[in-house]
Amino acid sequence: MTTPRKLTGRHVLFALLGFFGVMLTANGVMVWQALGSFSGQVREHPYVEGLAHNRALARAEAERRQGWRVEHSLEESGRLRLAISADTRTVAGVTARLSRPTHDGADRILSLDAAGPGHYTARLDDVARGQWQLQLKIVDSAGEAVRREKRLHLP
Secondary structure, eight states, X not given: OOOOOOOOHHHHHHHHHHHHHHHHHHHHHHHHHHHHHOOSOOSXXXXXXXXXXXXXXXXXXXXXXXXXXXXEEEOTXXXXXXXXXXXXXXXXXXXXXXXXXXXXXXXXXXXXXXXXXXXXXXEOTTSOXXXXXXEEEEEETTSOEEEEEEEEEEO
């Protein structure tokens, strides 16, 4: 018959050192793999893109302070009516583009007809029904351009 082994402090020390040694080695390998596989950089030029974004936000705020308003309505005859105005500017010209959020390649340029100061119409006879994004480029009398987007649902 064999006598049971006695658990000593040395056995406990070796067990703890073995456990933490295996755990730290595994964690070290995972950290090394993570650092080697992803640099942490999502964009190629994040600083430059951040500056461009800040300029776009400042431009949008300046446009908001000028009080640009765009109202649209769809007539049963298949015409789109636009009313564009600003507190401090007059409209010199407008270009419009329709894009389909769900279909690539369905974009089209709208031909706008002037119907008075700041009022425009466009025919939508050949435009498919559904959701569209109306993108407007409004040029004021000083030659500055303002961009606006509206969601349209064509029945």
